[in-house]
Amino acid sequence: MALIAGARNLHQVRATVRVGFWKVMKVSWITSPLCLAFAQKFLPENMWVPFFNLVSFIIGTYINTVTKKRRLAALRKKHYGDGRSSGPSLSGRPDDYPPIGPNPPY
16 A cells, blocks of 8 residues: 555655554554444445445545655655745745746647
C-alpha cells in the first residue's frame, strides 16, 4: 500500500509502514467489532461481505490519504527547511510556473 501511496524506495516504504501500521491496527480493532455488531443487528447475512468491504475500503482510503499527506509534509519540511513563515500555499512556488500572459491565438 505504501507503493500505491507514492513511496519510491525501500526506506520510504519502511517509514510509511512504521508510521501507518499501528494506526491501521488501532482503527481496525475499534471498527471491526462495531461493524460486526451493526451487521448482526441490522443487515441480512448475504449483505455482510459487501458491507465489510465498503467499510474497509473507506477506512483504508482515508488512512492512506492521511499517511501520504504526512509523509509529503515531512519531505517538504526536510527539503525546504523550517524557515517558511506561512503555511503551504495553494498556488505553489512562483518559480515553478512561467508568468501568465495573454492567451495564445487559435
